[in-house]
Amino acid sequence: MNTLLELKNIRHAYGQQTVVEDLSLTLRKGTIGCLLGPSGCGKTTVLRSIAGFEPISAGEIWLNGVVISSPSFCLPPEQRHIGMVFQDYALFPHLTVRGNVGFGLHRVGKAERAQRITDMLQTVGLTHDAEKYPHQLSGGQQQRVALARALAPRPDLLLLDEPFSNLDVTLRARLSLEVRDILKNQNATAILVTHDQEEAFAIADEIGVMHQGQIQQWDTAYNLYHKPANRFVADFIGEGVFVPGKILGPNQVEIELGVLQGEVAHRCGPECQLCRSGGSVDVLIRPDDIVHDDASPVRAVVMQKAFRGADILYTLRLPGGSTALSLVPSHHNHPIGEKIGIRLEADHVVAFSRQV
C-alpha cells in the first residue's frame, strides 16, 4: 500500500569491486527512511543509484510504480523528480540564498516561483537571509538552504547524503530534529544516509543497518536496539557486550549473573545453539540491563569509568572474569578498582549462537 520507492535485489559494482549486493527495500509515501552503517558499507552508493548518478548492474529500482533503474535502463537524474541534499551541500556560491532556493523552480511561473521561495525560506527560517550569499552563512544555515533548495520543486523523494556530518555535535542534534519537523510538515518522503545512529534515531521512521553492501535489518529504531537481527546489528547499534550463556529451556537462558526470561528470537540454521537445551550462546547485555545495587551479593570490579553527566558508564569485571557495562546514576561515584554490587534487570533476551 502506498509504496513510493522499491529497490529489488539491486547490485552495484565499481569495476571488479562489488559495493552493493542483492539489496532490497521498500519505502511508503510520507516515510523517512535511513541507511545507517559504517563508512564504506555502500550506503552512499545506494543513495546515488536511487538518484540516478550510478547505474546498477542487477535488479530494479521502482519509483511511483515505474522502473527508473535497471541494468539496461537508467532514467537521467534530472527526469526522476528526486531531490538531493549533498554532504557538502553543493550550494551555488555565485547565487544568493533566494537564487539557490529558486534554482530548481524553472518550470513554474514567476509568481508561483516567488511564492514558493518565500514559503520555503519561511519553513527553514531564513526569511531574513534571502539576499545573502552562501559564504556569508553559518554551517547550519547553509544546511537549511540546501534543504530548502532540494524541497522547493516538491520532489517525490528527497535524498540526504550525510547531511549533518559537517556540523558540530550540538548543532547536529538540534538540526536533525528540526529537519524531521520540516520533512513531516512538507509531507515529504525521504531517505537519509548516515553513520551516526543518534542522527538516524532522531530523524528516521525506519532504519536499515547496512554492512558489506547489504541491509542487515530494516526496522524501527526500537527494534534495532532491542531486537537486533544479527550479531553485527547488535554490535553496531548502541552499547553492550556479549557474555557467555547456556540455554536452559524454551525462553530461558542462564548467564553468570542469573537466569534471563524471555523469548529468544532466532532463525534456526546449521549449528544452531539456540533451539536446544544446553546450547552455548552469547547473550547481549546492554548497560541498562545491569543495575547498581549495594545490597546485591554479586560484586564486580570497576575497571573503567566514563562520566556522562547524568550517568556514569562503568566497565566492570564480573567474578567469572567476563566484562560487562553498567549505566549508573552519576552520584554513585566509585573509584577504579572498587568492588560494587550489581543486579541483572533485563526483561528480554538477545542471544546468538556461540561463535567458535
Place this chain on the structure above:
Amino acid sequence: MKASNGEALQSAGTDSNVNTGSSFYSSSIRAVRTSVGWRLIPVFIATLVLIPVGTVVSSLFAPAGDVWQHLVETTLAELVANTFWLALGVSLGTALLGVSLAWFTAVCDFPGRGFFSWALLLPLAIPAYVIAFVALGLFDYVGPVQTALRAWLQSDLAWFPNVRGRLGVIVVMILAFYPYVYLLARNAFLTQGKRTLEAAQSLGFDRTHGFVKLSLPMARPWIAGGVMLALMETLADFGTVAVFNYDTFTTAIYKAWFGMFSLSAASQLASVLIVIVFVVIIVEQRMRSGMRYAESRQSARIDRIPLSGWRAWSIAALASGTLFLAFILPVSQLSIWAAGVFASDFDQRYLEFLWHSLLLSAVAAALTCGVALLMVYAARRHPDRITGAAVRISTIGYALPGAVLAVGIFIPVAWLDNQLSEMALRLFDFHSGLILQGTLLTMLIAYLTRFLAVSYNPIDSAMHRITPSIDEAVRGFGLTGWAALRRVHLPILKGGIFTAASLVFVDVMKEMPITLMTRPFGWDTLAVRIFEMTSEGEWEQAALPAVTLVLAGLLPIIFLMRQAEK
C-alpha cells in the same frame, strides 16, 4: 602620549621580542624607528612604479610636437583599429579555446585526457614571438608549406589565407595565450567538481543546461581572469606584432623612438596605451573581487563524465590539434632550423648573447625576489592601509607593457643624468658624461617594476602558510630574530622564493621591448638577437636563441604542471 608609547612598546614586543626591560623609552623609540623603516620600503617601491606611470601619463597633456602631429594624421587611426581587433579576436579566441579545453579535461573523460591535461600547458614555455616567426617561416608565401602545395596542386594558391594579415597575428596569439584561460578555468571546474552538475541534475537540469546555467557562471570570475591575462599580454606584446609587421602601439612606440628619434612622441603613444591598459586593469580587479565570493572547496572525488564515439574523438582531435599547432610544430621546426645552423651559429657571439641573458635574468630574479621578500614582510608587520595601498601599486607593474615602461623610465633617468652631469661640471668642472643612461641599472629598474608582482605573489602565498600561531610557537621554543628566520621562516618560504625566482628568470629572458630599448649599446641578449634576425626574415638564424628560450621556459611550466595535476 602615554597611550601611544604603550602601543609602541607593544609593537616592540612583537617585533623584536627582546624585552630586557632596560629602558621603556629607548625600546619604544627603537620600535618606532624600525616600524618606520618597514613602512618606508613599500612606499619607496610604489614611488618607483609611479614615476614611469606619471611620466607617461603626463605626456597625455604635453603639447603636441611635429612628430606626434604627423602620427595622428597618418597612423593613429590604424593603430587604434589594429589594437582593437587584435584585443577582441584574442579575447574571444582564448576564451573559446581555453574554456572548452578546460571543461573537457577537467570534467569529461576522453582518450588521452590525462596526457592532454598537462600537455596543453606546454605552449606557455614558448614566447609568442617565437610561435609567430615559426608560423611565418612555415606558412608564408615562400615558406615550405605553400611551396609544396603549389608544386603539388599546380596552382597559384590564390585561396590561401594571407598569413601576414590580421587573422594570422590573432591565431598566433590565441595559440600562445590560451593556456592562461585554460589553466584558470580548469582550476575552477576542478574545484566545482562534478557535484555541482549533480546538484543541477537533481533539480531537473540535464548536463548541457547544467553546464550553461551553473558551471559556466560559477567559473566566470576565473574565465574572465584568464581572458584578462591574455588581453594584457596581447596589449603588452611587442615581439609578435613586430614579426608580423602588424603595427600596434608597442611597435609604434619603438619606431617613434628609434626610427624618428622622438622620445616625446613615443611617450605620447605610450600614454594612449596606458589608458587602455588601465581600463583593462579596472575591469580585471572587479572580476577578481568576484573570485572571493566563489569559494572553492575541493570535492573528494572527481568522477568524470565518460565520452565515447565521435564526441570523444572530436575532443581528442581538438586537444591534439591545439597541442600540435601551439607546441609540437613550432618546437620541431625550431629544432630542425637550429640543427641546420648549429655548426655556424654556435660560436663566441652566441655564447655572449647567452651569457648576457643569463646574467641579466639571474640578477633581475635576485633583485625582484629580494624586494618582494621585503615587501611581504613589510605587509605582514604593518597590515595597515598605507602599506596595503603601496603593495597594490607596486605590483601593478605587471600590467604595464614593457614598451611603456621603457619610455617611462628612460625619460626620468635621462633627466637625472643631465642634472648630474651639469652638477658635476659646475661643482667639479668635470665632464662626467652620461652616468645612468644605457647602463644595466636602468634595465634592472624597469624589470623590477614590470616583474615585481610575478615574484611577490608566490612569496606572499608562501608567507600565508606561516600563521601567527606558528610565530608564537617558535617564540615559545625561545627562537627569535635570525634564528627564527633561518630555522622556520626560510624553510617554509623556500618553495615560494624558488618559484618566484624561476618565474622572473624566465620572464626576463623572454622579455623583448624593455631589453631592446634600454640596453647598453651593443649589449645584445638572446631576445634581442631574435628580434634583429626576425626583422630581416632570417628565421633560421633566430632558431638557436629561440630553442634556448624554450628550454628555459619549460622550467617553470614543469612546476605549474605539478600543481595542476594535484
